[in-house]
Amino acid sequence: MSTGKMHFEYQVEGGNFSAAGFPSSQVKKTLKQLNVDGNVIRRTVVALYEAEVNIVAHAYNGIISVDIDTEKITILLKDEGPGIADIKKAMEIGYSTATPEVREMGFGAGMGLSNMKTNADHLNITSEVGKGTIVEIINYFHQ
Amino acid sequence: MTVSDIAVSLGLKIYGGENGLSREISGGYTSDLLSDVMGHAGAGKVWITLQTHKNIMAIASLKELAAIILVKEYLPEKDMLDQSNIEDIPVLGTSDEAFEISGKLFNLLNRR
Ligand SMILES: Nc1ncnc2c1ncn2[C@@H]1O[C@H](COP(=O)(O)OP(=O)(O)OP(=O)(O)O)[C@@H](O)[C@H]1O
Ligand SMILES: [Mg+2]
Numbered sequence: 001m002s003t004g005k006m007h008f009e010y011q012v013e014g015g016n017f018s019a020a021g022f023p024s025s026q027v028k029k030t031l032k033q034l035n036v037d038g039n040v041i042r043r044t045v046v047a048l049y050e051a052e053v054n055i056v057a058h059a060y061n062g063i064i065s066v067d068i069d070t071e072k073i074t075i076l077l078k079d080e081g082p083g084i085a086d087i088k089k090a091m092e093i094g095y096s097t098a099t100p101e102v103r104e105m106g107f108g109a110g111m112g113l114s115n116m117k118t119n120a121d122h123l124n125i126t127s128e129v130g131k132g133t134i135v136e137i138i139n140y141f142h143q
Numbered sequence: 144m145t146v147s148d149i150a151v152s153l154g155l156k157i158y159g160g161e162n163g164l165s166r167e168i169s170g171g172y173t174s175d176l177l178s179d180v181m182g183h184a185g186a187g188k189v190w191i192t193l194q195t196h197k198n199i200m201a202i203a204s205l206k207e208l209a210a211i212i213l214v215k216e217y218l219p220e221k222d223m224l225d226q227s228n229i230e231d232i233p234v235l236g237t238s239d240e241a242f243e244i245s246g247k248l249f250n251l252l253n254r255r
Contacts, residue, residue: 017197021202045205049201105177110178
């Protein structure tokens with residue numbers, strides 16, 4: 001594995017579902033090139049995809065920044081949006097405020113945050129109602 | 144068993160992603176909820192669904208699924224099809240309902 005540090009940034013536009021998944025597929029490619037363990041890659045892309053789609057589905061816009069060093073990947077997702085009033089409740093499987101249009105696409109099962117928790121070594125969510133949400137995901141390459 | 148094998152055995156239409164027909168299949172997963180598939184479908188699974196948009200391919204690619212089967216003659220949207228060809232993940236189709244095609248695929252994969 002290379003010893004250098006890498007940094008990537010991606011813009012996310014609320015409501016733009018057709019662009020969703022690009023950051024995850026880029027991160028997947030990069031981690032593969034770095035020969036990161038397949039299970040770590042799978043976990044990371046699930047957590048990142050769910051966090052990204054939450055910005056698309058629930059917020060107005062956001063920025064994803066990804067930092068990779070020799071031992072871990074750190075992903076920070078900051079959005080401008082309605083925020084989450086009760087994070088504990090939002091984490092419950094089945095809780096969702098997704099609109100009917102978003103549900104029709106098959107999103108809005110209320111499982112995304114739970115998937116993020118399962119697939120991140122470290123998940124930290126902070127939010128301010130009326131302002132936005134910050135999600136931090138860290139996964140370690142050597143378990 | 145490959146995607147091509149099940150397409151022939153189950154009489155499935157092939158809408159796109161032909162370059163992925165040689166992918167090996169590890170099983171199936173039936174769901175129309177994207178986070179459910181994201182959380183629970185393993186690599187090499189065939190995803191049975193009525194969802195026809197591009198995000199299906201994003202998930203299929205990230206989860207390394209083998210193929211998609213669209214039920215009840217649902218047709219893939221154009222950008223789903225384009226993505227299927229880019230990712231080489233076949234999008235197949237049937238007139239069956241999810242219950243029926245899931246049962247047929249299950250029997251086919253568990254036959255001995
Ligand atoms: N970035 C965000 N901004 C505002 N609200 C959010 C954000 N992320 C999550 N939420 C809130 O938390 C709820 C639960 O999120 P979760 O990802 O678990 O489910 P979902 O997005 O509604 O559906 P799914 O992820 O299963 O498609 C959302 O419905 C929404 O109310
Ligand atoms: Mg979600």
